[in-house]
Amino acid sequence: MxxxxxxxxxxxxxxxxxxxxxxxxxxxxxxxIPTFRGTHDSLWSRFDPMRLATAEAWREDPALVWGWYRWRMQLVRDAQxxxxxxxxxxxxxxxxxxxxxxxxxxxxxxxxxxxxxxxxGSLFALRCFACGCAHEGVLDDYVDGARRVEPMRCVSCGDRIRPGVVWFGEAxxxxxxxxxxxxxxxxxxxxxxxxxxxxxxxxxxxxxxxxxxxxxxxxxxxxxxxxxxxxxxxxxxxxxxxxxxxx
Missing domain, CATH: 3.40.50.1220 (TPP-binding domain)
Known part of the structure; x- marks a missing residue:
């Protein structure tokens, strides 16, 4: 030192x-844990992570975005x-x-x-995209290799649950x-x-x-x-x- x-x-x-x-x-x-811009995993290699990490991408295709984040969550869960x-x-x-x-x-x-x-933010601080309520339940099941995963639903308003990370364009x-x-x-x-x-x-x-x-x-x-x-x-x-x- x-x-x-x-x-x-x-x-x-x-x-x-x-x-x-x-x-x-x-x-x-x-x-x-691969860096945000450094993933070379074949499942996601043709996607631009910076285009997946936006509210606009979520509105356009929430199952695709949630699939990417569930893959990232699983990487973290498997890491030490x-x-x-x-x-x-x-x-x-x-x-x-x-x-x-x-x-x-x-x-x-x-x-x-x-x-x-x-x-x-945090991957695991889940909340509702619409009303912002925290999701207190367990994570949905994830199958390795799944590209599209339908997001869970908010028990308060019924909208989709999103990851608790800060997306581009958010404060x-x-x-x-x-x-x-x-x-x-x-x-x-x-x-x-x-x-x-x-x-x-x-x-x-x-x-x-x-x-x-x-x-x-x-x-x-x-x-x-x-x-x-x-x-x-x-x-x-x-x-x-x-x-x-x-x-």
Whole structure:
């Protein structure tokens, strides 16, 4: 582990500071979850994910969109948290830490973390497309290889149940964004893990932290749009770096 990063974390601990962790698709990719734009699965390879993740696509063909999301949900269900997820849960037991994620999976929670903000929503926070009521029932059955799956119906109004993710053209959830900006504003050190830094407004959170005097550390095997503005950069994957940091 780079000495400067170890020193920055130790200084935060010694001075009673708070850590904010912002995670992106890279940490879950190490558990076998393909990134949003990176799927090469033959079932969906001819579809543009960015065209499926809209309210317009849902209105046009809800069975196709729900089929894609049920496939994604099954990938998440079959995956397991990796060493990076578990290290963050361990770290949070020992120091004040806020966890903000751009990911829509539940691997952080399954590793034992409390997530302060899912800024892009959650696959499993199902709700009605029409009335917004939360769906409290179980998921429908999914047959592997099914491209079209008719969505479940809302018990309140009868309309279709949709995934709880933020689609293109939709605003971020107010409560999640408020929690994320609060965590960035009040931290003394921010870890930016496995995110490209291209998706706003979440990509602006490190700048919020820096304006308040926080140290920003990027952990990513590749350079990103955020690298030039980070105080320290560690070229490693989350599953390699975070266990070392937690120790």
């Amino acid at each position: 780079p000495v400067a990063i170890a020193d920055a974390l130790q200084l935060t601990i010694d001075e009673g500071g708070r850590v904010c962790v912002l995670t992106g698709a890279g940490i879950s990719a190490e558990s076998g 948290p990796n060493a990076g997820h578990r290290a963050l849960a361990d770290l949070a037991e020992r120091i004040p830490l806020s966890l903000v994620t751009q990911n829509v999976d539940d691997l952080h929670e399954r590793a034992g973390s409390v997530v302060d903000a899912h800024v892009h 971020l959830p107010d409560d999640a964004w408020d929690a994320a900006t609060d965590a960035a504003t009040h931290c003394t050190l921010m870890l930016v893990v496995g995110t490209s830094g291209l998706v706003y407004p979440a990509a602006g959170l490190p700048a919020v932290a820096r304006r308040q005097g926080a140290i920003v550390i990027e952990i990513n095997p590749e350079p990103t749009a955020l690298s030039a503005d980070a105080d320290h950069v560690w070229r490693a994957t989350a599953a390699v770096a975070l266990p070392l940091l937690a120790r």
